Amino acid sequence: MKYTKMIAATLAIVFACWACNNSEKADQIANGKKAQQAAFNTWKEGKEAGMVPIPAGDSIKYISKQVTVTGEVEFPLTLTVDSLKKMNVATIENFQVVCQSGANMKNDKTCKGVLLKEILEKAKIKQDNHKDRNFYIVARATDNYKATFSWAEIFNNPTGQNVYVLFEENGIPIQLQGAMILISRNDIKTGPRHVIWLKSIEVNKVI
Ligand SMILES: Nc1nc2c(c(=O)[nH]1)N[C@H]1C(S)=C(S)[C@@H](COP(=O)(O)O)O[C@H]1N2
Numbered sequence: 001m002k003y004t005k006m007i008a009a010t011l012a013i014v015f016a017c018w019a020c021n022n023s024e025k026a027d028q029i030a031n032g033k034k035a036q037q038a039a040f041n042t043w044k045e046g047k048e049a050g051m052v053p054i055p056a057g058d059s060i061k062y063i064s065k066q067v068t069v070t071g072e073v074e075f076p077l078t079l080t081v082d083s084l085k086k087m088n089v090a091t092i093e094n095f096q097v098v099c100q101s102g103a104n105m106k107n108d109k110t111c112k113g114v115l116l117k118e119i120l121e122k123a124k125i126k127q128d129n130h131k132d133r134n135f136y137i138v139a140r141a142t143d144n145y146k147a148t149f150s151w152a153e154i155f156n157n158p159t160g161q162n163v164y165v166l167f168e169e170n171g172i173p174i175q176l177q178g179a180m181i182l183i184s185r186n187d188i189k190t191g192p193r194h195v196i197w198l199k200s201i202e203v204n205k206v207i
């Protein structure tokens with residue numbers, strides 16, 4: 001009888017310890033899951049807000065080696081790095097990419113490219129007369145990210161002297177961010193109109 005009680009008591013203690021340990025483990029798992037979820041949410045918000053670097057895997061799938069110039073133009077173009085090199089190549093010093101959030105995303109000591117203005121002059125926008133100036137230009141990437149410019153910004157404003165299609169950064173060809181990147185150097189925040197994986201420049205008329 002005495003033994004039976006002792007065994008029962010021992011079993012009760014063992015069970016209590018096991019149960020307690022188990023609920024501690026369950027707590028630990030739940031807390032771990034919560035922390036994981038919180039970290040994921042922070043990352044997802046940052047990604048959606050464009051504040052975290054794009055993963056390298058994405059870069060490979062979005063690379064484009066050609067940029068087409070289409071829409072309301074006399075001479076549609078297909079640009080490559082080689083064709084840009086045959087145009088007026090400018091060297092841009094100290095270009096910084098700053099996200100709308102204020103985060104610094106990239107610093108180029110030096111980069112090379114051609115003015116968008118010159119590319120559009122080559123393609124020749126179809127203008128009926130000198131009052132026909134209501135065009136908008138969309139620079140589009142393979143991931144469908146895009147930046148928009150107005151005719152006046154490019155052809156009648158200092159912005160036009162600062163919008164380039166780049167093909168080289170810090171002495172090396174652009175690789176992971178496509179082959180060509182469009183930049184708008186005098187924007188207050190340069191991130192939004194920094195179009196990596198550039199694939200087309202589309203000229204549209206406001207009708
Ligand atoms: N094609 C493409 N270009 C893009 C983006 C994008 O998602 N896709 N993100 C933009 C944003 S929000 C910022 S801040 C900068 C970031 O530049 P980085 O990719 O060199 O960090 O690129 C811009 N260009």
Ligand SMILES: [Mo]
Nearest residue numbers: 050099100191
């Ligand atoms: Mo951004």
